[in-house]
Amino acid sequence: MALGTELATVNPDRPKTTSVRRVIQARRLALRGVSKVFTSRHGGRVEALKDINLAISPGEFVSVVGGSGCGKSTLLRIIAGLEGVSSGEALLDGQPINRAGLDRGMVFQEHRLLPWLNVWDNVLFALPDPRGPAARELVDEHLELVGLKPFASAYPNQLSGGMSQRVAIARALVNRPGILLLDEPFGALDALTRIQLQQEILRIWQAERATMVLVTHDIDEAVFLGDRVVVLSNRPGTVKEEIPVPLARPRQRGGNDFSAIRRKVYRHFFLEEENAPEYMV
DSSP: OOOSSSSSSSSSTTOOEEEEEEEEOOOOOEEEEEEEEEEEETTTTEEEEEEEEEOOOOEEEEEEEOEEEETHHHHHHHHSSOOOOOOOEEEEEEEEOOOOOOTEEESSSSSSTTTSSSSSHHTTTTOOOOTTTTTHHHHHHHHHHTTTTTTTTTOOOGGHHHHHHHHHHHHHTTTTTTTEEETTTTTTHHHHHHHHHHHHHHHHHHHOOOOEEESSSOOOHHHHHEEEEEEESSSSBBBEEEOOOOOOOOTTTTTTTHHHHHHHTTTTSSSGGGOOOOOOO
């Protein structure tokens, strides 16, 4: 049984952490002519990404949208250092990305918590030196950041889906990465929990000021969170358009300016407006 449905069980006015912390160094990303081709053992060839050119400034929140199979997750894996490029170059602060590193955290659609560890130990597990002098402070600090310090002793099967994703976010942040990569992190959640976690990740971004890259199918989510929305084409994924979102935060989803930007993104996927839902027109 879940301990609770969402953060409503946690004090929303919890104090900010006052511990001594290593300051996050937000990182600059650049993808220049990046293409990625996968080949099977039988000689099959799939071109996932083609000639991606993208620059992301330190501390920026960039949303990437596109249809299924367009290479969004592959793009994140290249930034994370989990995939190499077939051509072009992926740069982090001007240096080639050729391996994974603690300076980049990643949150997946599934929380991927270890079921035999409690919440506290799941976050501790991400640290390279779990017995180090700062380990306990780092874990406590990041559980407080996501509002789950009261549930430190709970196990994954006792948590709701949204709470499990909060643990995954804390685990991704505990090494103080300069970049947080979000791969459809709220896609498996119900609509209300999803909105709550969108607001939560925005709060965390504003507190941490790391560079964030989100891939999503949800256009509303992309506009609500991003400083900019990058629209990818169908496979092979290419950058069709980069749409700025010059709206003050907190953003009003029902506002005219918000709706106008949402329509710009939406029309990349529905060529004729009569195919779009009425609220998008």
